Amino acid sequence: MTEKLFYEDSYITEFDANIIDKRKINNKWELVLDKTYFYPEGGGQPSDTGLIDGIKVYKIYEENDTVYHLADKCPEGIKVHCQVDWERRFDHMQQHTGQHLLSAVLEKKYGAHTQSFSIGDKSSHITITKDTFNEEEAFEVEKEVNSFVYKNIPVKTYFADEEMLKKLPLRKQPQVSENIRIVEIEGIDYSPCGGTHVKTTGEIGIVKIKKWEKTNKGIRLEFVAGFRALYDYHIKNNYVNALCHLLSEQEENILEHVLKLLEENKEVKKEVNILKENILLEESRNLIKSSELHGGIHIVYKLYENRTTEEIKILAKYIVSNDKCIAILGNKRGETGDLVVSRSGDVDIVVNGFFKEVLRVFDGKGGGNAYMCQGGVSPDRLELAMDKALSIVIDEINKR
Numbered sequence: 001m002t003e004k005l006f007y008e009d010s011y012i013t014e015f016d017a018n019i020i021d022k023r024k025i026n027n028k029w030e031l032v033l034d035k036t037y038f039y040p041e042g043g044g045q046p047s048d049t050g051l052i053d054g055i056k057v058y059k060i061y062e063e064n065d066t067v068y069h070l071a072d073k074c075p076e077g078i079k080v081h082c083q084v085d086w087e088r089r090f091d092h093m094q095q096h097t098g099q100h101l102l103s104a105v106l107e108k109k110y111g112a113h114t115q116s117f118s119i120g121d122k123s124s125h126i127t128i129t130k131d132t133f134n135e136e137e138a139f140e141v142e143k144e145v146n147s148f149v150y151k152n153i154p155v156k157t158y159f160a161d162e163e164m165l166k167k168l169p170l171r172k173q174p175q176v177s178e179n180i181r182i183v184e185i186e187g188i189d190y191s192p193c194g195g196t197h198v199k200t201t202g203e204i205g206i207v208k209i210k211k212w213e214k215t216n217k218g219i220r221l222e223f224v225a226g227f228r229a230l231y232d233y234h235i236k237n238n239y240v241n242a243l244c245h246l247l248s249e250q251e252e253n254i255l256e257h258v259l260k261l262l263e264e265n266k267e268v269k270k271e272v273n274i275l276k277e278n279i280l281l282e283e284s285r286n287l288i289k290s291s292e293l294h295g296g297i298h299i300v301y302k303l304y305e306n307r308t309t310e311e312i313k314i315l316a317k318y319i320v321s322n323d324k325c326i327a328i329l330g331n332k333r334g335e336t337g338d339l340v341v342s343r344s345g346d347v348d349i350v351v352n353g354f355f356k357e358v359l360r361v362f363d364g365k366g367g368g369n370a371y372m373c374q375g376g377v378s379p380d381r382l383e384l385a386m387d388k389a390l391s392i393v394i395d396e397i398n399k400r
Contacts, residue, residue: 002067003035006048007157007181010093010196012037013050013084021066022074031069036060037084040067044117045092045195050084053077089196094226095124097155097185097197098145098207102126102223104171104189105144110137114172115217123210123222133219138209145207148188152202156184205229280311284318288325295397296324297347301390303330303383309338309374316342316372326393330386337382339364341389342372348400354392358385 002020005012021032031052040062041047047060053075060069096119103114103126112128160168160182174180174192183193185201198204205226212221224232240251249257284300291298300319304312309331316327320342326349331338339358341351355373359366362385366375377385 001065002033004067005035005037006039006196007159007194009037010039010089011199013086013089015082017080017082019075019078019080024074029071029074031057031071031074032066033069033080033082036067036069036082038067038069038082039089039092039196043193043195045096045119048084048089048092050082052082053080090198091227092119093196093198094204095119095224095228096193096195097183097201098204098223098225099124099126100183100185100189100191100193100197101145101148101201101204102141102207102209102221103128103191104185105141105148106130107171109141109144112219122228123224124228125220125222127215127217127220129218131218132214133212133221138212142207142209148185149201149204149206152200153188154186154200155197156182156186157197158182158184208232276311277314280314281318284315287315288319288322291325294394295400297397298322298325299390299393300325300327300329301386302328303332303386305332307331307333309333312338312340313374316340320344320371328386328389328393330382332379332382335379337377337379337385339366339375339377339382339385339389340372341393345371349393349396354396355389358388358392361385361388 005015015035015037017033017035019031020034023030038050038057038060039045039048040060042062049059050057052069052071055071055073055075057069057071060067062068099114099117103117106112106114106128110130112130114126114128116125116127118125158181160180165174165180168182168190171189171191176192180192181194182190183195183197184190203226206229207223207225208229210222210224210232212219240254243249243254243258244251247254247257287300287302288298291300293299312329312331316329319325319327321344323344323346326343326347327340329340341355343349343351350370351373352368352370355366355368355375358364359375359377362377362381364375364377364381364385366373368374
């Protein structure tokens with residue numbers, strides 16, 4: 001059994017230990033130490049990382065009361081020197097204690113219980129039992145949480161027996177029945193927790209709620225604390241400064257300016273789309289005029305390069321909006337070949353009756369209905385597929 005010293009002091013990052021067990025699994029080594037300050041993943045908090053005798057330890061986990069340290073190699077000796085990655089450890093301490101404050105305030109103000117918690121690579125999340133959440137509530141929560149941060153309140157950790165537990169105003173009930181460790185933010189929060197935490201709330205730095213969303217379990221909040229909040233502000237401040245420079249606008253007017261640009265862009269897009277449709281409509285008319293007649297039916301056969309799929313479909317739609325027309329259109333764009341076959345409502349040919357056969361012969365995929373089908377084949381086989389479709393269409397016309 002490993003002596004779990006990470007419960008006692010989250011600030012110790014260098015220590016000596018003895019390897020008491022080791023096993024090699026899938027070219028990785030799982031090392032068991034007689035004592036460890038490395039925190040194993042659990043309770044929503046990722047594990048520590050670091051070094052054992054200079055060898056990278058990239059994950060720590062606990063199983064059956066034993067703590068395993070995963071490494072690429074095995075140290076040569078039994079006695080080893082261990083180093084915890086302090087930057088990662090302190091980041092997790094800031095996030096975790098920040099979460100305790102955030103959860104305590106949310107429960108106090110709104111009766112919103114924290115159902116789950118996780119620390120991600122860039123942000124942390126909690127899910128709370130609340131139906132709605134808004135900007136005003138978020139700001140009120142942030143103000144109260146950070147007021148506790150600035151008061152630099154002591155954070156204590158200790159193991160509590162059954163009698164002590166009865167006297168504590170626990171925010172949540174423990175999930176284990178023995179060795180129950182309490183994290184106390186003096187006068188604010190008392191929670192069973194096995195994670196690593198700061199000694200005072202001032203070390204959290206700041207807590208910022210980034211965004212939230214409704215889920216089937218409640219409201220999922222995304223937040224950052226400590227240096228993560230600083231980095232988040234740094235990035236966003238750079239974005240704002242860049243926008244101010246690009247738009248020659250003051251910071252307080254950026255949102256209004258961007259909204260105006262978006263509205264103008266919508267109008268420009270509408271005008272461009274109308275112009276495009278008019279151009280495509282005229283193009284479809286010219287294609288019909290230059291098409292060949294078979295049995296009184298105009299067959300528009302055209303191969304394009306680097307047109308958009310949407311343009312090809314619109315062209316086909318405009319062509320068959322006329323009487324007695326069939327469109328067989330191909331389009332080569334990069335590694336893809338688009339094939340569209342469509343017919344007018346007064347042409348008695350079931351397009352999907354033969355389209356799949358065309359695709360099958362040329363290893364394509366697609367489908368559609370009796371009036372229009374669309375598929376894809378390799379560009380080098382596209383023209384052959386178009387010719388096959390044309391041959392079938394002419395045969396169908398000649399049968400009538």
